[in-house]
Amino acid sequence: MKKLAIYTVALALCGSALYTAFAADQPTDPAKVAAAAAEPAKEKEPLVCFEGRKGATEITQRDLKPGWPNVKCSPTTSAALWYGDPYEGTVPMGKMPQLENLPEGHAVVRPRSEKLNLLAMCGTACHNGVGPKANPPTLPKDKKPIPIPTMEAMYPDSKDFQHGRGRIWCLDCHHTTQRNKLVDHFGDPISFDQPQLLCGKCHGDKLRDWRDGIHGKRIGDFTTGGKKRWFVCTECHNPHNVQDGARNRGFAQLQPEPSPQLPRGMKDAKHEKVHPIPH
Ligand code: HEC
Ligand code: HEC
Ligand code: HEC
Incomplete structure (x- = not known):
């Protein structure tokens, strides 16, 4: 966020020429990519995905404890797929x-x-x-x-x-x-x-x-x-x-996808098989 502010100031001062240079330079420059990867986790751009409706139900991913996110998001559709805390913000x-x-x-x-x-x-x-x-x-x-x-x-x-x-x-x-x-x-x-x-x-x-x-x-x-x-x-x-x-039919349809990887520390998905009513 701080970085963004600095760029905005630079932009305002130097005009669009700098912007063009910067925009062309950013995604490919290996030094910058490496620097971004080395940054501590908290500095990373937060991952935002959506729940039922894109643009209206966004949720930001964060760790509830190390390796245990509040939500897991689909890398293809960015839909929320798994909840570390189903009651968050309720x-x-x-x-x-x-x-x-x-x-x-x-x-x-x-x-x-x-x-x-x-x-x-x-x-x-x-x-x-x-x-x-x-x-x-x-x-x-x-x-x-x-x-x-x-x-x-x-x-x-x-x-x-x-x-x-x-x-x-x-x-x-x-x-x-x-x-x-x-x-x-x-x-x-x-x-x-x-x-x-x-x-x-x-x-x-x-x-x-x-x-x-x-x-x-x-x-x-x-x-x-x-x-x-x-x-x-x-x-x-x-x-x-x-x-x-x-x-048309009131709901933007999503492609079915395989289930996401389990979070670190959870060995299997046995908890999902526990059925409260035996039958
Ligand atoms: C079928 C019921 C329904 C009708 C008809 C309807 N609305 Fe809404 N409107 C809603 C609901 C429910 C929400 C809240 C949506 C949500 O939670 O995402 C909403 C939200 C809004 C908002 C707030 C959006 C925001 O992002 O803050 C505005 C402004 C609005 N409606 C205007 C209108 C106008 C103008 C009309 C008529 C042209 C209209 N609505 C007709 C149900 C309706
Ligand atoms: C978790 C998501 C979800 C929620 C919550 C939800 N719906 Fe739906 N709804 C759907 C889907 C998916 C369809 C099917 C759309 C389709 O046929 O393509 C649907 C269909 C419908 C239809 C059209 C049915 C038809 O016969 O074509 C109506 C009306 C509707 N929902 C009303 C509601 C109302 C009222 C509520 C709240 C009491 C509600 N929905 C809550 C996902 C949802
Ligand atoms: C004042 C009455 C009224 C209210 C309130 C209302 N609806 Fe509707 N809704 C209708 C009518 C009328 C239709 C049109 C049905 C048709 O002609 O196919 C419709 C159609 C729909 C459809 C499309 C169904 C289809 O098969 O195409 C969905 C989905 C739906 N409504 C969801 C909602 C949801 C969600 C809310 C609450 C936010 C809501 N409606 C509130 C009257 C209402």
Whole structure:
């Protein structure tokens, strides 16, 4: 990072000629390659891979203990393949109908809100309801589509919205007056960290399957009542383009790959064969 800052300064001072020279020189120069390899591990560029959805679920690899990474990533797709700590960065899922009997804190999720860069501004800077009485007004009276050029520029998804085949629009999902919240059928706010409550209001069958562990993904302790991380709907589906062109069916498909190498210190994968319910 420090290095990057120095280069940026050099760039600013010396202009693009230096940049061209540097860019051409960097990947091939054997001295530099060797120097980079010899650098202590902490100086290396961190490896970033993704979980369900590229560009929206990135996770940075780090060692939990020497040789034991938090996550292993596919060298071909950079998808997360193995977890050293399945609960890293998780919080309790929150109230979910039909899951009330799970022991407290045994159903956890990774919060979505910390991944959403615009969220902090949505309800404060832009849709705070006190802005100039522009046309269209800041807080609309109905849910009908209104093309807003500023929004489209900031958020191109809204220009070519691909969910519901023209039958749903922003405020079917986003809260009218609290733009940092989603909305349920009663008009009450839902946290971005509980998208299942939003998606479930129209995709009840998928919600039920997800709740039963048939749809989606869970990782962690597979004994009965054991603590599990549940992947939420938006970790796999982009709510704004589930019907987008080549991706069409709502999910970017990945090529199957062989399992990753076991971390150092783990002799075999026997733990995966232990089944809590004998049969
Ligand atoms: C089907 C429900 C749904 C509809 C319809 C919808 N959104 Fe969203 N939107 C979401 C969800 C869920 C998220 C959070 C996504 C995530 O966790 O990755 C989100 C996130 C956002 C964000 C925050 C993105 C960020 O990176 O911080 C903006 C801005 C946004 N939506 C604008 C819109 C606009 C504008 C429309 C209408 C053109 C719209 N949305 C329609 C469900 C919807
Ligand atoms: C207000 C109702 C509504 C909400 C809320 C909603 N959807 Fe949808 N969704 C629809 C409709 C309508 C379709 C279009 C079905 C069709 O015509 O094929 C659709 C289609 C989809 C598809 C594509 C299905 C296919 O076979 O092409 C996916 C995936 C999907 N939704 C996921 C989600 C997720 C994830 C959420 C929550 C972030 C969500 N939806 C929230 C109404 C909704
Ligand atoms: C771990 C990833 C993952 C999670 C989490 C997930 N889904 Fe899906 N979903 C998928 C995949 C994969 C498909 C199949 C896509 C395909 O057919 O190509 C799918 C398909 C769908 C479809 C379309 C089904 C159809 O008949 O074509 C809907 C709707 C949907 N999911 C809704 C949801 C909702 C709602 C949630 C949360 C309650 C959810 N998904 C959670 C991965 C996920």
